[in-house]
Amino acid sequence: DVIISVAAVSENMDYCYRNGTVDEVLYIQSGEGKFISNFGNLHVKSGDYIVIPRGVIWQINPTDTVRMLVIESAGPVETPNRYRNRFGQLLEHSPFCERDIQLPELQNPITNKNECLVKVKTQKGIQEYTYSHHPCDVIGWDGYYFPWSISIHDFEPIVGSIHQPPPVHQTFQANGFVICSFVPRLFDFHPGAIPAPYPHSNIDSDEIIYYSKGEFMSRQGIQEESITLHPMGLPHGPQPGKYQSSIGKKHTDELAVMIDTFKPLHVTEAALGIDEANYPLSWMD
Structure with missing residues (x-):
């Protein structure tokens, strides 16, 4: 059901990562930087929970060493049932609300023509793909499947x-x-x-x-x-x-x-x- 580990990112990832088997939650213990994905960017800072559904392509570029708790889930990671109504909205007595949720913001176009290495985690290990372009060079997306973050400091x-x-x-x-x-x-x-x-x-x-x-x-x-x-x-x-x-x-x-x-x-x-x-x-x- 779950794998729990810790990690430290001290330099820019020179590849993209895609977990094809589990959803992920990164709790940022310390450090700061940028979470880059094919849905846009999130600012990474101490206290953030970053929720990453499986299949999202991402990388982290830290401004200083980012230390984190990593939680890998075999199933989707959701807000608690007790805090949602039948339409999925967070209720008034929930310790956080939709305004606390941060969504990725699209970045400027990536103009270089460099190839990009994407490492995909499968049930059998890591498989590598080389893209002819950067997979995060997108102009938009639609739907309800995307990475998002919420700060532990916004938990009431x-x-x-x-x-x-x-x-x-x-x-x-x-x-x-x-x-x-x-x-x-x-x-x-x-x-x-x-x-x-x-x-x-x-x-x-x-x-x-x-x-x-x-x-x-x-x-x-x-x-x-x-x-x-x-x-x-x-x-x-x-x-x-x-x-x-x-x-x-x-x-x-x-x-x-x-x-x-x-x-x-x-x-x-x-x-x-x-x-x-x-x-x-x-x-x-």
Whole structure:
């Protein structure tokens, strides 16, 4: 259903890329640049989610190194059902709206006659094509199939007097998983509320959290771009001392992306090679 990885782009791509097997979501952790596609260009900046349907031809040209979380989905990536009416419009209680969505803008004509290499990802690997012209040299397009972006900074958090369940953070849905955004927000404001979330065991999903920026109320020793995996069925929650230290606090400045998958994730050898072996011991006093 999903492949999760990280990437860094430090120089202009000298080829175009087309994923023929999955839809993609790029969460831009840091850096800035230009996302160029055969539908037009998007400005790339920290905090952006770029949603790329399969088959779109694209490349990224950074002005400085662009670091990103990459999510590849076997099915279409959509806005959550709970926030749409029967016509597909986002409802008034949605944490974002259509005005927050950025669409690609057509660029000036590409006048050079240079050939262009296009790398296409298939089920069997990468296949290369050489175009006699640049595939992004287009004058227009029509329809409802295109790349688009939305900033995590435009996600308006839903808060309450007591702890709100994780679905209030949902930003996208896809076959077999959801993507949620944790953003700066007010803590629970009931006089007896403890802001730190209670321990829990996800019995229906594996939980991935990508820590983007800020101070993380429930964890300590977490750095930017840290990734945690809590498999379904294993209890987890705030570390010792975090309950007490959260009492009286009014807001959090954390920024993180959570991915809940409804089937168990398989960890790659590369990821196991950088595993923090002592992480499970962080709940011990």
